[in-house]
Amino acid sequence: MKIILASKSNVRKDILEKNNINLEVIVSNVDEDEVKKSLLAEGASPLLISKNLAELKSIKVSSKNPDRLVLGADSVVSLNDQLINKPKSREEALTILKKLNNSKHYLISSACISKNGSMIWNHSDQSELKMKNFKNEELVKYLEKIKTEILLAYGVYQVEAEGQDLFEYIKGDRDSIMGLPIKQIMNYIKNYNK
Numbered sequence: 664m665k666i667i668l669a670s671k672s673n674v675r676k677d678i679l680e681k682n683n684i685n686l687e688v689i690v691s692n693v694d695e696d697e698v699k700k701s702l703l704a705e706g707a708s709p710l711l712i713s714k715n716l717a718e719l720k721s722i723k724v725s726s727k728n729p730d731r732l733v734l735g736a737d738s739v740v741s742l743n744d745q746l747i748n749k750p751k752s753r754e755e756a757l758t759i760l761k762k763l764n765n766s767k768h769y770l771i772s773s774a775c776i777s778k779n780g781s782m783i784w785n786h787s788d789q790s791e792l793k794m795k796n797f798k799n800e801e802l803v804k805y806l807e808k809i810k811t812e813i814l815l816a817y818g819v820y821q822v823e824a825e826g827q828d829l830f831e832y833i834k835g836d837r838d839s840i841m842g843l844p845i846k847q848i849m850n851y852i853k854n855y856n857k
Contacts, residue, residue, distance in 0.1 A: 665778075667725035668853070669735040677845045679734075684852070689728065691720035691735065699746065709741035710771050710787060717773040718782050726780035732855070735775045738842045740818065743767040749818045756806055759819045765796035772839040774848055784851050790835020796798040797829075805829065 665686060668676060669691040679686050695716060702712050714737075721735025727823070740747040742762060752755035773787040798806075803834040808825050820826030822833065822840050 664732070664852070667728055667731055667733040669733050671718040672736070672842055674796040675736055675843045678838050678841065682845055682849055683736060685732075685851075689724050691723045692834055693719050694721060694747075695737075695813055699748065700784075703746065705760055708744060709739045709746045709769075710773075711772045711788070712746060712783060712854050713737045713739045714775070714787055716773040716776040718777075718785060722782060725777035729779055731778070732852075733777045734848065735777070736767040736773065736843055738770060738772045740768060740770055742766060743825050751779055753806060753811065753814065756819050757796040757802060760797075760806070761799070762803045763794045763819070764802065765794060767791060767793045770835070772842055774844055775792055776848075776851065786847040786851075787845055788847070789821060789839045790833065792833050792835075792840075793831040794829050795831045 664685065666686050668679060668688050671688070671690045673742055676686070676688060693716065698716055698719060699712055702715060707715070717735045719735070720737065723732050724735070725733040728850050730752070746767045747759055747762065750759055770792060771787060773785065775782055775785040777783060778842035805825065813821065822837070833840065836844065836846065
């Protein structure tokens with residue numbers, strides 16, 4: 664069975680391929696910033712925002728690809744129940760790191776599977792991360808090591824690369840932190856095929 668991944672994330676694609684999932688990528692092109700803005704105006708929590716974005720991406724692609732399973736996913740960072748967005752510049756990235764510095768925050772990864780334009784399954788996973796206490800110049804030095812396109816696409820830390828050194832501890836599933844709760848997805852797909 665071949666599923667459609669409604670995401671341009673190479674990390675998510677890699678996680679699926681490592682788990683031998685046959686896939687095709689069709690990017691949803693959902694305007695995430697607009698959706699976030701609208702949901703925040705309604706007082707939505709970071710968890711709800713993550714779930715809604717995963718569902719929107721999945722349904723948008725699913726409605727144009729009948730009888731196919733479409734996987735949508737989204738990850739957000741939550742600090743004191745406030746959404747921390749991906750940076751749009753290096754300056755913004757530094758501001759975000761300063762906010763997260765010496766703080767406990769949560770990374771929420773949501774996944775949604777749709778068929779024929781309707782959601783048939785979803786799951787959200789929350790991981791807890793505590794950043795070490797850094798001096799300003801150490802944060803600047805860390806950011807200098809990361810290419811701008813990676814920084815803007817994936818946010819201020821990549822746990823699979825340089826970012827792991829930022830943390831005092833990480834509690835949660837590694838794949839979920841990287842953007843996909845793969846164990847739950849695999850479980851659903853196996854049962855779906857029965």
